[in-house]
Amino acid sequence: MAVADQVYLRDAPAKLLPAPVASTGLLGWLRANLLSSPANIALTIICVAAIVWIVPPLLRFFIFDAVWSGADREACLPSEQRPEPGACWAFVREWSSYFVYGFYPISERWRVDLFFGLLALGIAWLAWLGAPRRDLGAIYFFIVLPILSYILLSGVTMIGLPDVPTSLWGGILVTIVVATVGIVASLPLGILLALGRRSTMPAVRLASITFIEFVRGVPLITVLFMASVMLPLFVPDRFAPDKLVRALIGVALFASAYMAEVVRGGLLSIPRGQFEAAQALGLSYWRMMVLVILPQALRVTLPNIVNTFIGLFKDTTLVFIVGIFDFLRTIEAARGDPHWATPVTSVTGYAFAAVFYFVCCYGMSRYSRNVEARLARAHRR
Amino acid sequence: MSKMLQFPVRSKQQWTNIALQAALAVVVGGLIYAAAVNAANNLAKAGIASGFRFWDNTAGFDISQTLISYSSSTSTFGRAFWVGLLNTLLIASLGIVLATALGFTIGIARLSRNWLVSHLAGGYVELVRNIPLLLQILFWYNAVLKSLPDLRGSIAIPGGAFLNNRGLFLPQPLFGPNFGYVVAVLVFGIVATLAAGIWGRRRQERTGQPPRTLNYAFGLIVLLPLVVFFAAGAPLSFSFPELARFNIRGGIEILPEFAALLVALTIYTAAFIAEVVRAGILAVAPGQTEAAQALGLRSGATLRLVVVPQAMRVIVPPLTSQYLNLTKNSSLAVAIGYPDLVQVFAGSVLNITGQAVEVIAITMAVYLFLSLVTSFLMNLYGRRVAIAER
Numbered sequence: 001m002a003v004a005d006q007v008y009l010r011d012a013p014a015k016l017l018p019a020p021v022a023s024t025g026l027l028g029w030l031r032a033n034l035l036s037s038p039a040n041i042a043l044t045i046i047c048v049a050a051i052v053w054i055v056p057p058l059l060r061f062f063i064f065d066a067v068w069s070g071a072d073r074e075a076c077l078p079s080e081q082r083p084e085p086g087a088c089w090a091f092v093r094e095w096s097s098y099f100v101y102g103f104y105p106i107s108e109r110w111r112v113d114l115f116f117g118l119l120a121l122g123i124a125w126l127a128w129l130g131a132p133r134r135d136l137g138a139i140y141f142f143i144v145l146p147i148l149s150y151i152l153l154s155g156v157t158m159i160g161l162p163d164v165p166t167s168l169w170g171g172i173l174v175t176i177v178v179a180t181v182g183i184v185a186s187l188p189l190g191i192l193l194a195l196g197r198r199s200t201m202p203a204v205r206l207a208s209i210t211f212i213e214f215v216r217g218v219p220l221i222t223v224l225f226m227a228s229v230m231l232p233l234f235v236p237d238r239f240a241p242d243k244l245v246r247a248l249i250g251v252a253l254f255a256s257a258y259m260a261e262v263v264r265g266g267l268l269s270i271p272r273g274q275f276e277a278a279q280a281l282g283l284s285y286w287r288m289m290v291l292v293i294l295p296q297a298l299r300v301t302l303p304n305i306v307n308t309f310i311g312l313f314k315d316t317t318l319v320f321i322v323g324i325f326d327f328l329r330t331i332e333a334a335r336g337d338p339h340w341a342t343p344v345t346s347v348t349g350y351a352f353a354a355v356f357y358f359v360c361c362y363g364m365s366r367y368s369r370n371v372e373a374r375l376a377r378a379h380r381r
Numbered sequence: 382m383s384k385m386l387q388f389p390v391r392s393k394q395q396w397t398n399i400a401l402q403a404a405l406a407v408v409v410g411g412l413i414y415a416a417a418v419n420a421a422n423n424l425a426k427a428g429i430a431s432g433f434r435f436w437d438n439t440a441g442f443d444i445s446q447t448l449i450s451y452s453s454s455t456s457t458f459g460r461a462f463w464v465g466l467l468n469t470l471l472i473a474s475l476g477i478v479l480a481t482a483l484g485f486t487i488g489i490a491r492l493s494r495n496w497l498v499s500h501l502a503g504g505y506v507e508l509v510r511n512i513p514l515l516l517q518i519l520f521w522y523n524a525v526l527k528s529l530p531d532l533r534g535s536i537a538i539p540g541g542a543f544l545n546n547r548g549l550f551l552p553q554p555l556f557g558p559n560f561g562y563v564v565a566v567l568v569f570g571i572v573a574t575l576a577a578g579i580w581g582r583r584r585q586e587r588t589g590q591p592p593r594t595l596n597y598a599f600g601l602i603v604l605l606p607l608v609v610f611f612a613a614g615a616p617l618s619f620s621f622p623e624l625a626r627f628n629i630r631g632g633i634e635i636l637p638e639f640a641a642l643l644v645a646l647t648i649y650t651a652a653f654i655a656e657v658v659r660a661g662i663l664a665v666a667p668g669q670t671e672a673a674q675a676l677g678l679r680s681g682a683t684l685r686l687v688v689v690p691q692a693m694r695v696i697v698p699p700l701t702s703q704y705l706n707l708t709k710n711s712s713l714a715v716a717i718g719y720p721d722l723v724q725v726f727a728g729s730v731l732n733i734t735g736q737a738v739e740v741i742a743i744t745m746a747v748y749l750f751l752s753l754v755t756s757f758l759m760n761l762y763g764r765r766v767a768i769a770e771r
Contacts, residue, residue: 033494033495033496033497034495034496034497036494036495040494040495043493043495043497043498044495044497044498047495047497047498047501048497050501051497051501200398201398201401201402202402203402203405203406204401204402204405207405207409214745214749216752217748217749217752217753218709218745218748218749218752219709219710219712219723219748220709221712221713221715221723222712222723222727222741222744222745222748225723225727225731225741225744226741226745229731229737229741230420230737230738230741232423233416233419233420233423233424233737233738234415234416234419234420235416235419236419236422237423310511314511314512314513314514315513317513317515317516318515318713320515320716321515321713321715321716328513328515328516328519332519335523343528346523346524346528347520347524350516350519350520350523350524353516354512354516354520357511357512357513357516358508358511358512361510361511361512362507362511365507365510365511
């Protein structure tokens with residue numbers, strides 16, 4: 001008899017047992033993430049209690065008990081059917097066109113809509129990293145769009161667009177204009193300042209460093225005060241710029257100093273060899289920068305650039321303080337309307353503003369994180 | 382040596398550079414000159430004085446919160462400046478302390494292994510960071526504090542405090558004549574504790590005995606002043622705020638503007654500090670924690686002796702800039718009328734005197750100075766904790 005017949009030899013692997021119930025599925029997840037130790041259980045209980053305490057009242061206030069339609073404040077005051085009315089969304093609906101356009105004449109509002117459309121096109125072109133001809137997109141965004149927008153919004157009587165003075169602009173329109181001007185102006189200015197700060201020419205370097213450190217050392221509000229109070233003093237009377245333009249100059253200068261530091265960070269991350277290789281090819285300074293260094297530096301630092309834009313977008317609210325009717329200011333103005341004076345009007349207005357800013361800023365920050373992840377993948381390869 | 386060689390030889394590029402810089406200097410100088418001439422003309426036309434003589438003139442306006450004595454009829458613009466500056470420093474220093482505490486808590490919570498805790502902390506950070514600070518300040522001021530009950534409906538808080546839409550009224554401590562001894566002993570205790578800390582560390586380096594600074598601190602800073610306090614006859618009493626018909630008498634009043642600004646600044650900056658802290662802790666290589674555990678350190682000791690000292694090195698520089706941001710952001714006080722430097726000086730004083738150039742220049746100089754001092758101090762700290770390269 002052969003040995004093989006007598007010895008027990010396993011010829012197939014044993015069947016795998018399922019993992020213990022307590023470590024898989026929902027139960028396992030709960031145990032690992034919420035209930036792993038007594039301290040953890042206590043934390044979980046505290047958190048659940050906090051959520052139960054906070055979330056239902058919020059939902060009730062903003063959704064279930066909210067007033068969605070109505071003609072005036074009566075709708076949002078406590079009544080018999082609704083002893084504790086929630087947010088007064090009817091107020092926001094009533095004022096919504098003011099929140100978007102300010103006092104922009106109703107017959108001309110298509111111009112603002114067209115501007116929003118053109119801007120959306122430009123942003124999409126630049127933000128979509130796989131878009132065709134992004135160089136054209138940059139030209140469109142930084143040169144064509146500003147000129148077109150100026151003609152559209154401010155008006156040129158010669159081609160049949162009546163003038164609309166900036167004192168009539170308001171709401172989201174102004175917020176978007178301030179943010180866009182800040183972005184369009186600060187990127188080129190910031191790049192120039194960043195290059196100036198790394199320049200070998202002492203006078204250029206000194207001027208750049210002084211500007212950057214000065215602006216970064218003071219609050220935006222003082223820069224805006226300076227632009228709105230001192231700028232008219234510094235130019236002859238007949239050139240005194242309009243109030244909105246003054247604020248735009250302040251925001252643009254402020255943003256460019258921060259942008260300069262972000263771009264400088266990108267430049268620092270480019271290895272020396274890239275500069276030396278470009279010089280060895282005989283490229284001049286500007287060709288080296290434009291063709292070799294900046295494309296790499298800007299790509300590396302794109303997430304930081306977007307983060308600076310987020311800060312800039314939030315900072316546009318400060319023009320409120322120098323008397324410009326941006327979105328937040330229109331909320332403040334509408335909040336004081338006696339037709340809608342109820343205990344919940346203020347909260348509703350602020351909640352609406354918060355949702356708007358949150359959606360814009362959170363969208364930008366998700367985008368910047370995606371780009372960052374994409375860059376990290378590219379680096380790993 | 383021939384005369385020719387005494388001139389440095391320059392390439393075409395260098396000459397271009399020199400020309401460029403000269404052009405830059407001329408343009409900047411020209412702009413400044415033109416601005417100065419225009420400003421002088423415009424100011425003369427508007428009949429506004431120039432120079433800093435206004436500093437000693439009587440201010441003539443009221444300030445709602447003054448840490449130093451101030452009266453609208455006798456105090457000068459210069460005094461108003463100091464009042465505003467002190468108010469800015471007060472809100473900034475309180476804000477920094479509170480935001481640091483909240484920010485570290487949330488930053489550590491974001492790294493918790495408890496899914497709910499980390500996601501709640503993450504939700505807080507995302508929500509707060511993406512809403513403009515000014516909106517948050519207005520929300521706390523107009524929607525929360527201003528909608529509190531009025532004087533007659535004041536909410537009484539246990540301990541003798543009142544809360545209404547005019548502010549928070551707290552008991553005011555009144556110090557007896559002997560209270561100075563307690564303060565002196567307290568100061569002595571703090572100095573002695575610092576000395577004990579240094580001595581303890583030296584002894585540890587020499588002998589390996591762990592320092593017992595905490596014990597000394599408790600004895601010197603808590604026990605000793607308490608003993609002196611009771612020995613001196615407990616020289617401390619409180620003046621409680623009392624509800625009168627039209628106002629509240631006695632106690633300390635905390636303005637709703639102050640409270641709204643402090644709450645908003647703390648919550649907003651804490652979200653940024655939380656991110657700084659999270660990044661700093663994540664920057665410590667996991668091998669460090671594992672090595673500490675392999676040495677048998679408990680998790681508390683691992684955190685205190687291994688992770689935190691290394692994380693602090695990464696955390697401090699961005700933390701500094703958050704502190705500076707908070708200080709600069711406190712200037713948003715002007716939106717709700719808290720009398721900080723910008724509101725008092727760049728607001729009231731500017732409106733009364735009309736001397737925009739001088740007033741804005743002084744205001745900016747203050748913030749620049751604060752920025753420079755803070756970054757200088759933090760650089761010192763950074764140098765102290767930097768890794769000693771071997």
